[in-house]
Amino acid sequence: MTWVDERCNLFNTIIANEPGVKILSQFISTERSFNGTVVVEVENVSLRFRVKIPIGYPLGVNLFSIKFYCDEIVGYSHLNLDGSICLHPKPEENLKVKIRSEFNLLKIWIKDYYIEQKSDPHYGYLLINSTVHACMMFEERISVLDKNSHGEFQYIDFYRRDIAKDLTYQQFIAINLGGRNLNWSEEIRNQENRFRGVWVYIENEPVKIRREPGMNWKDIEKHFSKENVLYLLGIANSLMEENKLIDPSIDYFFMMLGYRIPGDRGDEVHWELIKINYSSIPFSFKGGSNEEEIEFCDAPIQWAKTVNCSYERFFGRGQLHSEIADKNILVIGIGAIGSALSKHLVRGGSKKITLVDYDIVEAGNICRSEYDLHHINEYKAISLSKELRSISPHVSVNCIGEIDKTLPGAPNFYKIKSFLNDFDLIFDCSTDMELSYMFDRMEPKSRIVNLSVTDKAKDLVCVIGGYNVTDQKAIIFTKVSPITHPPNYYPGSGCQYPTFQASYTDINSLVSFAVRQINFGFIKENLQSFVISTSDEDALLKLSFHVY
Amino acid sequence: MATNKSKHLSEVLTSHKMGKVQEKMDKYIQKKNEVKDALDTKYSDKLATSPIDSGSLAKYTAINKKFDIDLCAPFMRGSFNTLKDMADELFRYFDEEYQDDQLLKPVKKQRVSIGLEFNIDGEVIGMDVIPGREINTDEYTQTFDLKLYVRPRDLSPESETKTNIKKHIDLISGKTSEREIIRLLKVWKHYNDKKIKSFKIELLTLRAFEENAINISDDLWGRLEMTMTFIRDNIETIQLKDPANSNNIVSNTMTASEKNVIANDMKTMLDNIESDSDFIKTYFKINPDFPPPNNDNKYGRKEDGASVLTTQNFGYDMGR
Numbered sequence: 097m098t099w100v101d102e103r104c105n106l107f108n109t110i111i112a113n114e115p116g117v118k119i120l121s122q123f124i125s126t127e128r129s130f131n132g133t134v135v136v137e138v139e140n141v142s143l144r145f146r147v148k149i150p151i152g153y154p155l156g157v158n159l160f161s162i163k164f165y166c167d168e169i170v171g172y173s174h175l176n177l178d179g180s181i182c183l184h185p186k187p188e189e190n191l192k193v194k195i196r197s198e199f200n201l202l203k204i205w206i207k208d209y210y211i212e213q214k215s216d217p218h219y220g221y222l223l224i225n226s227t228v229h230a231c232m233m234f235e236e237r238i239s240v241l242d243k244n245s246h247g248e249f250q251y252i253d254f255y256r257r258d259i260a261k262d263l264t265y266q267q268f269i270a271i272n273l274g275g276r277n278l279n280w281s282e283e284i285r286n287q288e289n290r291f292r293g294v295w296v297y298i299e300n301e302p303v304k305i306r307r308e309p310g311m312n313w314k315d316i317e318k319h320f321s322k323e324n325v326l327y328l329l330g331i332a333n334s335l336m337e338e339n340k341l342i343d344p345s346i347d348y349f350f351m352m353l354g355y356r357i358p359g360d361r362g363d364e365v366h367w368e369l370i371k372i373n374y375s376s377i378p379f380s381f382k383g384g385s386n387e388e389e390i391e392f393c394d395a396p397i398q399w400a401k402t403v404n405c406s407y408e409r410f411f412g413r414g415q416l417h418s419e420i421a422d423k424n425i426l427v428i429g430i431g432a433i434g435s436a437l438s439k440h441l442v443r444g445g446s447k448k449i450t451l452v453d454y455d456i457v458e459a460g461n462i463c464r465s466e467y468d469l470h471h472i473n474e475y476k477a478i479s480l481s482k483e484l485r486s487i488s489p490h491v492s493v494n495c496i497g498e499i500d501k502t503l504p505g506a507p508n509f510y511k512i513k514s515f516l517n518d519f520d521l522i523f524d525c526s527t528d529m530e531l532s533y534m535f536d537r538m539e540p541k542s543r544i545v546n547l548s549v550t551d552k553a554k555d556l557v558c559v560i561g562g563y564n565v566t567d568q569k570a571i572i573f574t575k576v577s578p579i580t581h582p583p584n585y586y587p588g589s590g591c592q593y594p595t596f597q598a599s600y601t602d603i604n605s606l607v608s609f610a611v612r613q614i615n616f617g618f619i620k621e622n623l624q625s626f627v628i629s630t631s632d633e634d635a636l637l638k639l640s641f642h643v644y
Numbered sequence: 645m646a647t648n649k650s651k652h653l654s655e656v657l658t659s660h661k662m663g664k665v666q667e668k669m670d671k672y673i674q675k676k677n678e679v680k681d682a683l684d685t686k687y688s689d690k691l692a693t694s695p696i697d698s699g700s701l702a703k704y705t706a707i708n709k710k711f712d713i714d715l716c717a718p719f720m721r722g723s724f725n726t727l728k729d730m731a732d733e734l735f736r737y738f739d740e741e742y743q744d745d746q747l748l749k750p751v752k753k754q755r756v757s758i759g760l761e762f763n764i765d766g767e768v769i770g771m772d773v774i775p776g777r778e779i780n781t782d783e784y785t786q787t788f789d790l791k792l793y794v795r796p797r798d799l800s801p802e803s804e805t806k807t808n809i810k811k812h813i814d815l816i817s818g819k820t821s822e823r824e825i826i827r828l829l830k831v832w833k834h835y836n837d838k839k840i841k842s843f844k845i846e847l848l849t850l851r852a853f854e855e856n857a858i859n860i861s862d863d864l865w866g867r868l869e870m871t872m873t874f875i876r877d878n879i880e881t882i883q884l885k886d887p888a889n890s891n892n893i894v895s896n897t898m899t900a901s902e903k904n905v906i907a908n909d910m911k912t913m914l915d916n917i918e919s920d921s922d923f924i925k926t927y928f929k930i931n932p933d934f935p936p937p938n939n940d941n942k943y944g945r946k947e948d949g950a951s952v953l954t955t956q957n958f959g960y961d962m963g964r
Contacts, residue, residue, distance in 0.1 A: 504933075510766065537932055539709075543837060562836040568926040575920075621839075622905040624912060643912050644923070 100125045107132070107149060110192055114199050120144065127151070136199070138206040144168060145181075145202070154194040161185050162198045171308025173209045173216065177225050181205050213306070219357050222301055224309040224368065228400035229265040232352065232369045233489065235278050235406035239365045241354060243299040244321040248331065249273045249352060250290040253343075255486075269489060274354060274365060279407065281447070282492040283485060289342050292335050293350035295367070296324050301355050302368060310397060313378040317392040325379050325390045336374050348373045350400070369400040407445070407490050416444030416611075419618040426519040426542070428452040428499065429526030430476050432603045433547050435466035437523055440611045442484045442491050449484065450494040450519070451477040464600040501534050509538070516540040523547060524565075532565040539563045543623075547610060550577050553602035555629045558610050559644075560617075568625055572644055576627055606630075613641075647921040649865035652928070656831055657824055659931035660707040671764050675746070676713045676771065679760070682742060683717055683773075690723035692784040698774065698809045700842060703816050705826045709834050709931060712770040714757075716809045718790055721781040727793035727804050734758055734775045756792045756805070776807065789888075808888035815887050816846065824864065825849045825871045828928055832913075835929045840906055847884045847894055848875050865924075869914065876910035879903045 097105075107123045107130055116137045123132035130149040135142050146165040150157050165179040174182040183201045188194040208214045232251060255267040269284055271277065273295055277285065298319040302310050310316035328351070335349045351370045356363050372378065378397075382389035415421055421444055427434050430453045441449060457471040457479055471479035477495035484493050499516075502509045516522065517540050524531060524546045535544050544561030546569065555576040559568045583596050606628050617623035625644040630637055662669055680695045699714030700706035717734065724730040735758050739751045748768065752759035757772040776790030784790070788810040796802040816823060829845045832838065852874035853860065853867075861867050879895075880903045886892035895903075916923040930936065 560837075564835040564926055564929045567929060571920070571922050571926055574922075620905065621901065622908060624909070644916055644926070 103153075104130055106191070107195075110195050111147075111199075114196070116203065117199060123147070123149070125151075136202060136206060138203050139211060141206065141211055143206060143210065154188060154191050159184065161194070164202050169210065171303065171306035172213070173220055173307060174205060175209075175307075177223050219359075220307075221357075221366070222303070222307060222309050222368075224399045225311070226399045226401050227396070228369075228371045228398050229259060229263060230268065230350075230369065230371065231266070231401040231403060232268045232270055232350065232367070233403050233405045234270045234273055234352070234367050235280065235409075235489075236274075236365050236367070236404055237406050237408060238359065238362045239274060239276075240363075241274050241297040241299075241365060243297065244324055245275075246294065246296045246324050246327050247275055248335075249293050249295045251293060251350070252284070252287045252290055268350075270352065270367075273352060273367065280489045281485070284489055291339050291342060291346075291350075293352065294328055294331060294335070295352040295354060296320065296328075297354040297365070299356055301357075302353055309399075311399075313392045313395050313397055316397070320392075322390060329377070329379065332372075332374065332377055347375065352402070366404065367402050369402045371398040371400055373398075405489055410488065410490060411445040414444075416441070416446070416615050417618040420521065420615060421445035422447060423520035424448045424450075424518060426450045426452065426516070426522045428522065428524045428531065429528070430465075430480050431455075431461065431525070432464045432598070432600070433549065433607055434523070434525035435476070435480055436604050436607045437525060437547065437611065438480060438484060439466055439487065440608065442487045444611075444615070445488075446491055448492050450496060451480055452496045452499055453477045454498045464598065464603055499531075501530055503534065503537055513538050513540055516542055521545065529566065529569070532559075532561075532569060535561060536563045536566050545614060547607070549598060549603055549606060551579060551581075551583075551596040551598070553598035553606055553630070555627055556606035556610050557625075557627050558614065559625045560623045568644065572625065572627060575642075576629065647924055649917070649921055649924050650863050652924055652930075653828060653864045653868060655936045656928045656930050657827060659934040659936070660709060660827065660831055661934075662701070662706055662708050662711075664931070664934045665708045668767070672713050672769055675762055675764060675769070676715060678744070679742075679771065679773065680715060683715075686737060686741075687717070687719070687723075690719050692718045692720045692778050695773075696809055698812070699772070700830075702809075702813050703823075703846075705816060705823050705830065705842070705846065707827055707830050707834065708934075709831070712772055714772045714774065716774045716776055716790070718784050718788075719775060719777045720784070721778050723777065727777060727791060728802065730775050730777055731758075731793040731795070734773065738773070753795060755797060756794055776809075779806070805892060806889040807886070811888040815850065819850070819853075821860070821867055822849050822853050825853075825868055828868055829871070831929065832927050836927065838909065839902075844884070844894060844898070848879065848882075851878075851882065851884065868928075872910045872914055876907050876914065879907050879910075 104123050104125055108119060111117060111123070111132070111134065112119050118135045118137075119132060120135055121133040123130045128151050130151070130153070132147050133144065134147055135144050143166055146167065148163040148165070150161065153161070161183075164181045164183070166175070166181065167179050169175065176182055181202060183198065183205065185194065185198050185201055188197060233254070250271045251268045252271060253266065254269045256264050259265045268291075269280065271280070271285065271287070271290055274297065300319065301307070302316045302319055304310045304315035332349065339346045339349060348371050351372055352367045353370060354365045354367045357366045376393075376395065378393040378395050379390055380393070382391045411421075420441065425441060425446060425448065427438050427441075427449060430438060430451050434453070438449060438451065453476045455476050457467045457474055457476050459472055461467055462469065466483060467476070467479055475495070475497075477497070481493040481495050484491055500508055500512060502512045516538070519542045522535070522540070522542045522544050524535070524544060525548070527548050532546060544565055546559040546561065546565050547556065549556045557569070557572055557576060559565050559572065609628055613626060613628075614623070627642050627644070629640045629642070631640065676697070683695050684691065695715045695717045697714070698716045700711055701713055719730055724733065735751065735753055738747070738758055738760060739749075744762070746762045746764055748761040748763055754772065757774040760771045760773060762769050762771065774792065776792050778784035779787070779789050779791055788808050790807055790809070792805050792807055794803045794805055816826070826846055826849050829849065830842060833840060833842070833845070849871050852871040855874065856870050859870075861870060880900065882895060883893060884895040886894050913923070913927050917927070
């Protein structure tokens with residue numbers, strides 16, 4: 097008997113002995129699974145399931161283990177679109193124990209969600225099978241709208257990629273929705289070339305029955321008021337004309353369908369996206385022009401995807417302290433350190449960043465900074481600003497070529513000081529000692545954080561100003577790894593730029609820790625200058641930390 | 645190269661003397677007198693005496709880098725129905741009635757004072773005017789006690805507090821050694837962007853000197869080190885009372901975490917200066933506007949050279 101046959105017998109025996117479980121068709125093996133059919137009875141309610149056990153059981157596939165498919169019911173919580181029940185058993189190496197545990201979970205699901213139709217404390221989003229390769233980003237927090245209110249919304253084309261021949265996936269951002277402007281970065285809010293669509297707030301989930309999403313217009317007819325439909329019919333032509341001015345090939349418009357869902361801080365609005373072709377608008381007046389009677393077509397709904405990217409959702413899993421994230425930040429010098437730092441800031445929730453660098457991206461920069469091949473010969477500030485905006489829709493990024501250095505008494509002194517005073521935090525990653533000297537003399541209101549590393553990134557020095565950065569740097573650098581050789585000239589760099597050795601990993605491991613330490617300093621309201629040093633003299637790399 | 649700590653500290657104090665900015669001071673004092681005269685005229689029937697100087701200038705603990713000129717207006721007991729009326733009226737006066745082209749608007753309602761800012765020849769100087777009311781009729785000229793209105797803030801409701809500007813000034817009067825240390829710690833606060841209130845620095849320094857009275861060093865660094873050590877070891881447990889109002893426990897206005905930060909700052913400074921005396925220059929900086937006569941300007945001496953990397957650190961401009 098083969099291993100597979102033995103397994104089949106084993107499953108048939110164990111499952112036949114499960115209380116309340118009856119095997120309808122014996123388990124047989126396929127290349128990737130063992131398949132059978134069972135009936136499970138709970139509190140005198142019986143349901144039939146197709147059962148698929150992974151071939152490597154008790155090891156699962158991705159996050160899933162045994163799949164139970166019920167083809168006779170729809171619209172229940174934790175019932176997937178393919179009819180499978182969404183269960184998450186704990187890892188277990190004992191096969192019998194695991195099977196018992198999984199059938200127990202199935203019985204609990206039948207009792208809680210099929211028989212008693214319980215609601216979870218956390219909202220489970222409707223599972224809608226989208227047929228359109230498009231996604232609309234919106235941001236909603238707590239929001240209240242009147243049932244069956246409607247209106248126009250605007251959106252922009254944010255990103256598109258080819259997923260197959262003649263098939264493009266598109267990502268859009270709604271600029272306003274539900275009668276309010278959405279809270280995105282300044283760049284997104286001010287973007288032109290806005291498409292127009294319509295929104296309707298239907299209040300309740302667009303379901304056919306229970307939690308089964310409507311897939312045909314007839315299924316969700318009951319959610320719309322006559323006024324909603326009249327509005328849609330009235331505005332469709334104007335949407336078509338306006339949208340064609342931006343993209344002549346466009347032959348559809350989008351509808352955002354809003355409904356109330358429970359949120360952590362009260363009810364919020366969730367939106368679903370529907371594509372409507374101009375040529376097949378899914379409702380019409382019965383008998384031609386009689387506006388009293390409207391008819392929904394018997395036609396499938398073209399669902400697309402949406403995603404709520406509110407600031408709270410976007411950064412909910414981890415962000416930097418508000419003393420960083422909410423502040424106006426200037427990053428001077430966006431090479432290896434500055435570009436990595438900027439990405440940390442944006443992924444940490446920063447909302448406003450200005451980048452300063454006069455330089456362009458060269459091929460030799462790429463190995464240790466946040467630039468890509470396609471950035472070569474572009475200004476670093478421009479390249480990085482695009483990268484940062486592609487990370488977060490909540491960050492506004494400005495670019496500046498350089499800051500004129502000045503001293504008290506110079507005619508531009510107060511102008512430059514006034515410009516710098518607008519920033520709460522200045523990250524100086526430039527290694528330009530003259531700049532430190534200028535800040536010390538100028539005493540801007542901004543807090544200065546000066547970051548640099550030594551040869552081979554053995555040390556990262558972070559000097560927190562105050563107006564004494566120059567002096568601090570001068571003495572701290574006498575404490576770190578002594579310089580053993582002059583900086584190297586690298587081919588293609590020109591005569592201006594000798595530099596030391598250090599890889600992306602060498603530098604970024606220190607920059608990451610430095611950002612964490614600076615963040616911790618803000619949490620504890622205790623910002624101090626510090627040095628992180630590595631030592632490779634022994635067999636193990638050692639890390640040490642010193643505050644100044 | 646080792647630094648002579650006391651010599652350096654002495655140069656720090658010299659470079660931060662108010663006399664170095666006499667011309668500027670004269671303008672500021674003139675401005676203060678204008679405000680004083682205006683209040684005298686406007687409230688001649690309500691003031692117990694002319695407004696009096698308060699703040700670091702009056703206490704001789706100011707440093708020339710950053711100083712405010714403060715005034716306290718002592719009103720008579722019957723001048724206003726409530727302390728709030730007094731504070732609101734003085735705010736209204738500066739906000740609406742007081743005429744001075746150099747006064748920057750808006751005038752700020754602060755916790756116990758009205759915050760004025762004047763643009764004098766391109767520099768902005770702050771002036772806090774504190775309205776106070778005598779506690780009993782005709783008593784001010786004997787006791788100098790005043791009640792202040794404390795505006796509500798965040799979760800704290802409005803309240804009142806007692807103060808005595810004269811006691812605050814007298815507390816430091818004649819205490820030259822303590823004043824030097826207070827001024828040094830204010831230099832540290834200024835250049836290192838520290839948040840501790842100057843009044844707390846004063847009380848901590850005075851207490852350090854009291855508790856080490858039999859062992860005061862002849863040496864300036866010795867006295868500073870003694871004070872910093874005292875703060876490091878005691879700030880988290882000590883109770884500091886306002887000498888003008890024993891009900892005001894000043895130390896209670898700092899959180900445990902804020903006290904820990906100060907203790908930690910002192911420890912870091914002491915440890916680093918102990919390890920290398922040159923560190924004293926980074927914490928206690930000579931005012932670059934008034935360096936000692938033999939101190940060359942660093943950027944006058946800078947070695948120039950084509951395409952030479954002069955630092956041992958790098959970030960971006962050499963990051964190719």
